[in-house]
Amino acid sequence: MSVITELKDLAKKMNANPVHIENEKDRVFQVNLDDAGIQQIILKDGRIEMAEGTPYEPEVTLILSDKNFSKLLKDELNTTMAFMTGALKVDGKIGLALKLQEIVKRYQ
Numbered sequence: 001m002s003v004i005t006e007l008k009d010l011a012k013k014m015n016a017n018p019v020h021i022e023n024e025k026d027r028v029f030q031v032n033l034d035d036a037g038i039q040q041i042i043l044k045d046g047r048i049e050m051a052e053g054t055p056y057e058p059e060v061t062l063i064l065s066d067k068n069f070s071k072l073l074k075d076e077l078n079t080t081m082a083f084m085t086g087a088l089k090v091d092g093k094i095g096l097a098l099k100l101q102e103i104v105k106r107y108q
Contacts, residue, residue, distance in 0.1 A: 003066045004036050006073050011041070011048040013107055020106040022046035029100050030058035035066045041100070060092035062100070072101065075108045 014021055021043060029041040040056055042049040064072070068087055071077035079101055082088035090097045 002036065003033065003070045003073070004039065006070055007039060007041070008050060010073055010104070010107060011050055014048045014103075018046050021048065021103060024103070027096065028056045028058045029096065030054070030061040031069060032061060032063045033066045033069055034064075058092065060090060060094070060096040060100070062097055063089040063091065073104060075105050
């Protein structure tokens with residue numbers, strides 16, 4: 001399964017049960033992936049939308065491999081270790097990167 005399919009499946013799961021995102025602020029998270037390219041995760045009005053490329057201005061950008069993003073989506077990535085070793089780079093508000101991880105974790 002491709003990481004894009006995994007991301008879309010997670011978005012469907014979140015939108016089907018938005019209890020953990022319905023009170024979150026509207027935000028744009030961007031993920032720059034080695035193979036799958038640039039993906040944006042838009043949290044708006046308690047729903048998740050996906051966009052390819054850069055149609056919106058992101059508040060935070062995560063730069064990592066498709067494999068590591070897949071692990072992050074499954075809550076299997078030690079983000080601290082990935083960040084310390086350079087396997088995960090964050091451009092923007094690091095607190096929002098942690099917020100994205102927290103949201104993902106709630107849906108595991």
